[in-house]
Amino acid sequence: MNEVEIGLIDSNFNWEICIVGLALTIFTLVNIASKKVKHSSDILLCVWLVLLNVPLIHMCLVHFNLHIPLLHKYTNPTLNLLHGPLLYLYVRKLTSMRVHLSKLTALHMVPFILTYILFISFSHPQPMTPMPENPEMQMGPVGNNWVFTLFQPLLVHFALINGLSFISYGALTFYLLAKHQTKIEGFFSQKNNQITLSWIYALPTILVLVVVANFINEEVLVTANRINPQTLHMISFVSIITILCFFGVKQKPVFYRQQTASSVPEENQKTPTAATDNQGLPVSEAVMKEVIEKMQTYMLNKKPYLDPEFSVYSLADAIDVPRRILSTVLNRGLCKNFYQYVTEFRVEEMKSLLGKRENQQKNILDLAFECGFKSKSSFNGLFKQHTGTTPSQYRQAMSEAQVKSV
Incomplete structure (x- = not known):
């Protein structure tokens, strides 16, 4: 197979990859545009998807x-420097309890x-498409401006x-x-994909693999065995697009439901009478005892833990205690987070169901779902x-x- 044929196959393969990415995007x-409720994370996702498709x-x-020279100039490869920050900002949007960053x-x-700015200021005898790793890349002069001369190496070493x-x-x-995994245990009684953001x-991982693959492909492999760099980049971009399209379209900010769950702002909620510090957190043992008693009574009588979506905000609303104080009581008074607290009730409920004769023939997983477990x-x-068995x-x-008792 000659060199022309190889190039033709690579070109066709890249074309097919591009069609998949564009269609998914x-x-x-369209799916996001049709949503009744749009979040700032959705807007950020749309911007990122458009950039990934450049x-x-x-x-x-x-x-x-x-x-199209102007298109190549203004949608140039320096846009790739946005992928890292957009990933970071997207995750910040999903995991932050603040509305605005x-x-x-x-x-x-x-x-x-x-x-x-540097890129569009230079003239480019050869367009840098789709990536600026082209060893034959050349840049024309921009006049005698010493600033551009000083920063020109930024483009030369762009890769x-x-x-x-x-x-x-x-x-x-x-x-x-990693910080998010620790944080959610204080708010949620379940851990699913949309809460843990495991996807x-x-x-x-893909961003790092792209760097490693490029290094191996260009520095380690011999010329005859190298993969077309354009193909590597197309595959990586479409991989990210596929993940974002499949999971991102369904993803809400993790704490969105909690932000809207209570119609009463935390600062306006009733607080048990007690001395508090400058952050509004209780310092009295009597207050902790009072809140714990209210929590236990509500959990035992109402069994809200049977609801898989039960959260610390639901509990705070039910017993009329601000979420911050409730979290403090759990952490300091009971030495556990909300996830651990609710899990104990669910396990005890499950033990009770497994001990009943009428449940001996029931599927264990069905009983688990009845107790509020979700997986x-x-x-x-x-x-x-919790039980050792x-x-x-x-x-x-x-x-x-x-x-034996019979």
């Missing part, structure tokens, strides 16, 4: 032998803005800067997600953690005990 954008659009133009987050855009950006923001995103781990894996692990073993032991 159009479908997702190199795909360029590839489609190449496929049809269309060359700090103005300092705009600083994440500074490297892109600087590089973008390195872009790779470092991917790795840095990938690591930062992993850090945010997002794939995004920074088989988490239920089995939590039940064994599996649900099946526990039911068998209870059945044998009942037979």
Whole structure:
């Protein structure tokens, strides 16, 4: 197979990849536009999807032998410096309890803005498409401006800067997600994909893998065995697009339901009479005892834990205690978080159901769902953690005990 044929196959393959990415994006954008309630994270997702499709659009133009200089100039490869910050800001939007992010987050855009201005200020004898790793890249002069002369190496070493950006923001995103896993245990009684955001781990992983794959492909492999760099980039972009389209379209900010669950702001909710510190947190043992008693009474009488969506805000509303105080009582008074607190009630409820004769023939998983558990894996692990035995073993032991008592 000659070199021309190889190039033709790569070109066709890239074209097919681009069609998949563009089709998924159009479908997702229409889906988001039709939502009755749109969140700021949805808007950010749309912006990111459009940017991810820029190199795909360029590839489609190449496929049809269309060359639009102005489009290449203003939708240039420096846009890739936005992917890392957009990933970070998207995760911040999903995990933050604040409606608006700090103005300092705009600083994440500074490297892109600087590089973008430099790029469009230089003349480019050869367009950098779809990525600026082209070893034959050349840049024309921009006059005698010493500023541009000073910063010209930024474009020459753009591939390195872009790779470092991917790795840095990938690591930062992993850090945010790790903090989020700890945080949600104080608010939710369940852990599902939309709460843990486990699907997002794939995004920074892909960004880092792109850097590693490029390095291996260009520095390690011999020329004859190298993959077309454009194909690598198209696959990586479409992979991210696919994940965002499948999961992102259904994803709400994690604390959105909690922000809207209570019609009464926390600062206006009734608080048990007690001395408080400057953050409004209780410091009296009497207050902790009072709140714990109200919690226990409500949990035992109403059994709200049977609802899989039961949250700390639901409990706070029910017993008329601000969420901050409730969380403090759980952490300081009971030495546990909300997730652990509710799990104990669910396990005890499950033990009660397994001990009843009329439930001996019922499916254990069905009983678990009745108790408020939402997944088989988490239920089995939590039940064994609290009882030291599996649900099946526990039911068998209870059945044998009942037979002996007869």
